[in-house]
Structure formats: structure tokens, C-alpha cells
């Protein structure tokens with residue numbers, strides 16, 4: 001299997017604005033932002049989507065969410081709030097098959113999503 005798009009970003013094979021990384025996760029600006037702040041955080045392990053994660057991924061997924069909140073603080077979203085989104089499969093709007101959590105903020109977001 002070839003690398004996923006996000007594995008190519010992690011490897012530095014494609015340019016992106018990196019916001020944060022550690023041994024387990026990688027966060028970068030979304031190329032097509034849906035809000036004034038739109039960052040993606042992904043596990044460096046290429047889990048295709050949340051539905052294909054397993055109990056082995058439990059601590060990795062907890063780490064991903066904790067770091068998403070940390071990054072939201074880093075970029076100044078804590079005061080007014082923000083939204084974390086994970087799209088899964090066709091109806092969820094998933095377009096890149098490498099698990100990622102959207103960090104969206106900088107404006108009031110409507111609910112329910114379209």
C-alpha cells in the first residue's frame with residue numbers, strides 16, 4: 001500500500017504549515033479552511049478512519065484528543081470555544097482515508113451541520 005496523503009505531509013514530501021507534532025501525532029493547517037482557524041490533527045500511525053481503530057489504539061486516540069485541546073489553546077481558541085470533528089465514511093463526509101480530527105474555530109459555528 002502506498003502512503004496516504006497525510007503520511008506524505010508527515011514525511012515532508014509535500015509542503016504544509018505544521019502547527020504541532022510529537023512522536024504520535026501531527027497537526028497542520030487545512031489547505032481549504034472552513035473557519036478562520038482550521039487545523040487537522042492526525043495520528044502518525046495511518047489508521048484509515050475511526051471505525052477501523054481497535055482497542056490497541058485506545059491510548060493513541062486519547063492522546064490525539066488531549067493534544068487537539070492543547071493545540072486549540074495554543075492558537076487562542078480556548079476563550080471563545082471551538083469544535084472538534086471526525087468525519088467517518090461517505091455520509092460523514094470523509095475524503096482522506098487517514099484518521100484526522102478537525103479543529104475548527106474563530107467564528108460561531110452553526111448546529112446541526114449541513
Ligand code: 5GP
Nearest residue numbers: 016028029030031032033087093094095096
Ligand atoms: P475530511 O473531508 O476527510 O474529513 O477532511 C479532509 C481535509 O483534508 C479537508 O478539510 C481538506 O481540505 C484537507 N486536505 C486535503 N488535501 C490536503 C492537503 O494536501 N493539505 C492540507 N493541509 N489539507 C488537505
